[in-house]
Amino acid sequence: MRKTFFLTLWALLAIVAMVPFVACSDNDDPGVKSYEVTVNLTLPEGVDAASVQDLKLVTTKGMVSDTISLNATTAEKITLAQGQYTFSVSGKIKDDATAHVVATGSADVYANQAVTLALQTIYQSPLVFKALYTTGGVAGYVKDSYFEIVNNSDEVQYLDGLILSAPTGNQTKANAWQAAGITDRYECGQGTVVAFPGVSGGKEYPLQPGESVVVANDAANHNELANAGNNCPDLSNADWEIQITNSGDPSYIDRTLSIIFQNNQHMKAFGLGFFGRAYILAKLPEGTTPEAYAADPNNLMTTPGSTSTMQYLMIPSKYVLDAVDIWNSSNENHYATFLPKDDAQGVLASTAWSGKCVRRKVTKIVNGRAYYQDTNNSANDFLNNQPLTPGVKPTEVDK
Incomplete structure (x- = not known):
């Protein structure tokens, strides 16, 4: 049975939109170390990876955010400067007018590590x-x-x-x-x-x-x-x-x-x-x-x-x-x-x-x-x- 989470997608996306996108990062500072983070996604019950499209990950550290396109079928390896991060994922389920997948999470990045984000299905219509x-x-x-x-x-x-x-x-x-x-x-x-x-x-x-x-x-x-x-x-x-x-x-x-x-x-x-x-x-x-x-x-x-x-x-x-x-x-x-x-x-x-x-x-x-x-x-x-x-x-x- 598919789990349905009646959340407000627009509110989630609004939170993401409120954070300014800045081109520069802590990677420009030679005193700040960077680490490899492997982003793993788990799919909701009944959702096939091939049916997920327009999947994007937003990583936020302080007031700096970056957006990365993801593929639901493979883990994504990204490089992040050390620090505390929040993660937000959103995507669309193909051939369904209102079905979306979303996930949020956080991590303290001070070493190479893996982050697993559990996608949830929500139904929200514009x-x-x-x-x-x-x-x-x-x-x-x-x-x-x-x-x-x-x-x-x-x-x-x-x-x-x-x-x-x-x-x-x-x-x-x-x-x-x-x-x-x-x-x-x-x-x-x-x-x-x-x-x-x-x-x-x-x-x-x-x-x-x-x-x-x-x-x-x-x-x-x-x-x-x-x-x-x-x-x-x-x-x-x-x-x-x-x-x-x-x-x-x-x-x-x-x-x-x-x-x-x-x-x-x-x-x-x-x-x-x-x-x-x-x-x-x-x-x-x-x-x-x-x-x-x-x-x-x-x-x-x-x-x-x-x-x-x-x-x-x-x-x-x-x-x-x-x-x-x-x-x-x-x-x-x-x-x-x-x-x-x-x-x-x-x-x-x-x-x-x-x-x-x-x-x-x-x-x-x-x-x-x-x-x-x-x-x-x-x-x-x-x-x-x-x-x-x-x-x-x-x-x-x-x-």
Whole structure:
């Protein structure tokens, strides 16, 4: 069984980034001795060395740091001037959207020696849902939902090819796929699966650190379109829109997500979930278009144990950046839609028709920029019955 450590990768990397990188070292001082240090790495259970990429070691002595590229398959011999050192290793697990390996350690270097660093697996996504509003602002009005996606990292991220999907979720028992032993792929397409334009790995749609985008089912002022007395939001300033061609609605803005899969043309809006549902952000391997992935018959599947010919687009867990399970608050029993690495437990849905959302908790605010909690457990990470505030900056009360 793979051990999962829910740590904050961005915090670890931030610590490394705070240390200035200096070209000179104590090696320039003839009175300081240098020694050979052999850096050995141990891999987490279930992780193969060939699957680890972009592995880097940062050695720090006082205020001086150096970065060295490592190979997970071999020990690295480095020369260090005598002194007290801390070590930090970080890398990426290939073909998994959120899996990383990290390790830290320290040593007093006053002789030739070996240092062993135990890598740990963590799952951390740079792009996460900031808020989801799916419970409606008035009974019978179904098109005022929105999804807010935030760059929770300290580096520019790109929306190109990002998939947004809504498995059924809101379960009280195992679904047909789980009952058949299929737990690492999620059935998507109850209506539609949508994606940002472009190819995974493209750089046409950047999202700066801390910034978010609002994706509306319809980018309109629903407070005006819905019946009187509604709690619907004004989404006319949304960044993106989901345009379902058979909905009969006009396209309100130019930036629209592509429909990459549809198995029920009677559903006129994306991801309806007035009392609960599951939602996914997914990134395919670099160079893959969502349209090509959805067109591959190998990625489609009918319901196990059923004679129904309706197909679903299957998205593997390894492609999932973020998953949020929203559970019906009226149910006594709940059953997780996702693997624990993606979302261990659901958040209870906001009250239907009240115009409230579920919103991710803020862990800290630095210079006006919020960092959001991401432990891969929606019960811990989200608050329900929150005001609809797409694009509004958080405050301390959001914690």
